[in-house]
Amino acid sequence: MTTTRSTTPGRTATPDPAFAAAARRWRVGRTRGSGTEARRAWRARYVRSLVAADLLCAAVGAVVGHAVRFDPTVAGLVTAAPTWSVLVLPFAWMVAMLLSRSYEERFLWAGAEEFRRVFVAALVLLAGVATVSWAFRLEVARGFVVVAIPLATVLTLVVRYSVRSWLHGQRDRGRYLQTTLLVGHRAGVAALHEQIDRERYQGYDVVGCCLPGSGPVSAFDGLPVLGGLDEVVAVVERYEVDTVAVLPSPELDGGALRRLGWDLEKTRAELLLAPAVTEIVGPRVNIRPVCGLPLMHVERPELRGVRRLTKVAVDRTVALVVLLLGSPALLAVAAAVALTSPGPVFYRQQRVGQDGRTFSMLKFRSMVVDAEARLDVLQAASEGNGVLFKMRGDPRVTRVGRVLRRYSLDELPQLLNVLGGQMSLVGPRPPLPSEVEKYGFDMHRRFLVKPGITGLWQISGRSDLSWDDSVRIDVRYVENWSLMFDLMILWKTVGAVVRGSGAY
Known part of the structure; x- marks a missing residue:
């Protein structure tokens, strides 16, 4: 890789200090073998640590629930303890967490969805315990359930928040980041670049951008301009980019955007699309079929009722x-x-x-x-x-x-x-x-x-x-x-x- 942007016919390569600095940074990363596979290796370890932590939280909840409900020193409580319930709870908790899809990477690391799914898992487990105990006439002490499951839920939430805070701290130090390419027009690229820099703990490291062809430009907003909108896939393959963030632009609508998505499927890069209404998120936005087309439906904000x-x-x-x-x-x-x-x-x-x-x-x-x-x-x-x-x-x-x-x-x-x-x-x-x-x-x-x-x-x-x-x-x-x-x-x-x- 040279210290000038790769050119297309009709463009002139122009040296730029910002581009040269980024080029040196990328060379260091590439010589250490930090490609997409290596940069994502930590994710599997992260998920495995969550699984182990969730099992431990459920085990602690089961033991405490067993002690509180069946401690013979507490007057008026049953002393015979169904040991099987203590042994089964951690594995039942794990099944509930899997059913709530709380280990999928897209729900981890940022946003409230991860924590919401832990709550869903707790509700699933409560419903499952009630159904199984009724169907098979099992003697599951209600006191045990009331103590063990809520405690497991609280411990899991605390651990997950702590692990996420640790990860965010590591990202602030430059670890566990994924290289990101911004694609779109200048105003959108500059705004998104500023937002990503402000929230670096989200894990995106912007390493360059692709802009519409507008002459011999080697850098914009402190970022190397690595190509035009028709060179995105080539740039991703050349620099092993992890994430491509595409902003709204007339050149990338309809068929062009669909083809870009298909071409990126051949690489390891993830594709992020920024809608025109970027400030509206969550349950207000849904993809619905309208006249045979998947269109984004934006609900009214629920400010009354x-x-x-x-x-x-x-x-x-x-x-x-x-x-x-x-x-x-x-x-x-x-x-x-x-x-x-x-x-x-x-x-x-x-x-x-x-x-x-x-x-x-x-x-x-x-x-x-x-x-x-x-x-x-x-x-x-x-x-x-x-x-x-x-x-x-x-x-x-x-x-x-x-x-x-x-x-x-x-x-x-x-x-x-x-x-x-x-x-x-x-x-x-x-x-x-x-x-x-x-x-x-x-x-x-x-x-x-x-x-x-x-x-x-x-x-x-x-x-x-x-x-x-x-x-x-x-x-x-x-x-x-x-x-x-x-x-x-x-x-x-x-x-x-x-x-x-x-x-x-």
């Missing part, structure tokens, strides 16, 4: 419980604010909520009382995204306020807004009226739902996000809202708060 009432009930119940249980901590924070800085404990600010209605949002005061008056002086030093004012080391923030902001403790009074119905636990960031005046058409989509104390913006970088990223993230949440999505965001919020990334 029973699911919305469920979200409201969960929001207010959780907010009330947290306020009651956390009242001592809240009082301690309020005292710290009052004793270390003159002024009120709470800070009220007008924000725009659902359907564009304004409301008074509560926070613990983290700045001096005349912070708004000082804003004009500091505007030139803003480190925000052009719409939001953000500044690391903002002189208006008090000593206690820095701690509150670092761990998002200043947001806790917003639980009262959740109880009052103006906010939700999870949703888009509540904007200022001055921000709304600068919104484009897409950004108004966020007003279909209530703003949240936390959301995708909280777990994706907060103040470090660009304005375009903020728009994209808010729209993605509205388009794909579900209770499971909310639970995933709440879980990841804990890690984001501990890390404090983008909190200033």
Whole structure:
């Protein structure tokens, strides 16, 4: 491989530093024999480790369930233990996991589908135990089932999350990656390249791109241009590319895209197609036969009805419980604010909520009382995204306020807004009226739902996000809202708060 892009008739090979650097990196990888087969060898080991871990989790659940239900020292419980149930449970758990297809690679490593399938396996096992015990009149203690299966489920989820976190950490260090080729027009390639770089833990290492023929170009967006849209298969074979990500383009529609898929079947590369509606995912998108053609059907976002009432009930119940249980901590924070800085404990600010209605949002005061008056002086030093004012080391923030902001403790009074119905636990960031005046058409989509104390913006970088990223993230949440999505965001919020990334 040379330090210039392979050319086609009519094109001139042009040296480029970015291409040369990538070429050197690929040469090193190729001399170590790190082709597609070698780069994917870890997957089988990963799955085998999951199988062993699941068996161990089920065995622990069975032993604990046996001890709790049949411990002779516990008064009133049966002392005769059916040993066969303890021995059978791990293998029954394994069968349930296989039936739920929880070991298929496409469901592992990213997304909530892996964890959902563990829950499905637990339900399958419960149904199977009930059916078999009834059909064959087996004496399976209900106490054993109630303890063992839920414990096995929880342990399996914890282990799988831990193993996935380890894998993501390894990918951040450059291990267990798969080389990726981006195919499409420049704007799409640049956007997807930026997104992949931002989420490197997903395991994709972009090594080049294929663009429509437009003259002698050797690099674009820091990536080597390895060929045109008609050279994708040749590039994949030449560099043993693991994954090809194809973006929407008029040159690759219909028959051309179908032929590309057929040609890639002869290689080891996986094919990823980016639909035009990339922010819509999950159950809203289905492939349905229409007039003999498989067409993508996009359902309406479910923002009303029973699911919305469920979200409201969960929001207010959780907010009330947290306020009651956390009242001592809240009082301690309020005292710290009052004793270390003159002024009120709470800070009220007008924000725009659902359907564009304004409301008074509560926070613990983290700045001096005349912070708004000082804003004009500091505007030139803003480190925000052009719409939001953000500044690391903002002189208006008090000593206690820095701690509150670092761990998002200043947001806790917003639980009262959740109880009052103006906010939700999870949703888009509540904007200022001055921000709304600068919104484009897409950004108004966020007003279909209530703003949240936390959301995708909280777990994706907060103040470090660009304005375009903020728009994209808010729209993605509205388009794909579900209770499971909310639970995933709440879980990841804990890690984001501990890390404090983008909190200033």
